Amino acid sequence: MNTIREMIKRRRKLLGYTQQELAGKLNISSQAVSKWENGVALPDLGLMPRLAQVLETTVDGLLGYQGAPVSKYDERYQEEGYYWGLNPNHLCYDLMKLKPPARPYRVLEIGCGEGKDAVFLARCGYLVPAFDESGAGIDKARLLAEKNGTRVDFFKANALDYQIEGEYDIIYSSGFFDYLTDGVKLEFTAMLKEHTAVGGLNVINAFVEKPFIRKKDGQQKTPWRSGELFTCYHDWLFHRCDEIVFDCNSGGIPHQHCMDVLIAEKPAV
Secondary structure (H helix, E strand, C coil): HHHHHHHHHHHHHHHHHHHHHHHHHHCCCCHHHHHHHHCCCCCHHHHHHHHHHHHCCCCHHHHCCCCCCCCCCHHHHHCCCCCCCCCCHHHHHHHHHCCCCCCCCEEEEEEECCCCHHHHHHCCCCCCEEECCCHHHHHHHHHHHHHHHCCCEEEEEECCCCCCCCEEEEEECCHHHHCCCCHHHHHHHHHHHEEEEEEEEEEEEEEEEECCCCCCCCCCCCCEEEHHHCCCCCCCCEEEEEEEEEEEEECCEEEEEEEEEEEEECCCC
16 A cells, blocks of 8 residues: 555656646545545555556556556667767766775666666676666666676666665666656655665766756756755765756757756765
């Protein structure tokens, strides 16, 4: 029951619905939605497919299974070559300086794409489970790990449906945070913080909205406001807290991005 309760609440907030708005889409009372989210009652079995549809997930997703909708990146990842290239993100080197693999630290990567960063970290001696909602991306990631003679626990999951278990020394995410809406940002970062070991790191970047940077046509990302990511970790120790503007040519059209980059350490209570 707790899993369904958490999933309904999280997906509702992600989509920006109030309890009353969700109830209206399902033709039920807002009290019923409140009971679901408080763990007092469960949705009727016959209502589950419609509930999953409204919340833009699957019945499996509501039940906490790892099944996920087809990723929009599947088409890109099915092409030859690696869409994001094979060079690791500079954040991988940053985290290695702070926590060199003197022992096999556990690193969870959220939104691993085709696996280049996860494979690099595994080759360096970290224990890396990594996931992405794109099945095509995960297939290429597994192939990349095999070619490099290393092991990564790659699996397919939607980050907003997946329930993290246990503690990690490092939680790493490059590119995923741009898809978090305002209603779920604090809740999601709180979950990451809860599942990070004391002295562990959260290594994150996120695009920032700026009035002088034009949005790309059809952009589906939801950029953060300047400094917003940092405020989510105001009670942690900052090792890196940067805001950068850079040129980009993805899609063949020159444009700019602004990005906040954070490396924060969980302090002892």
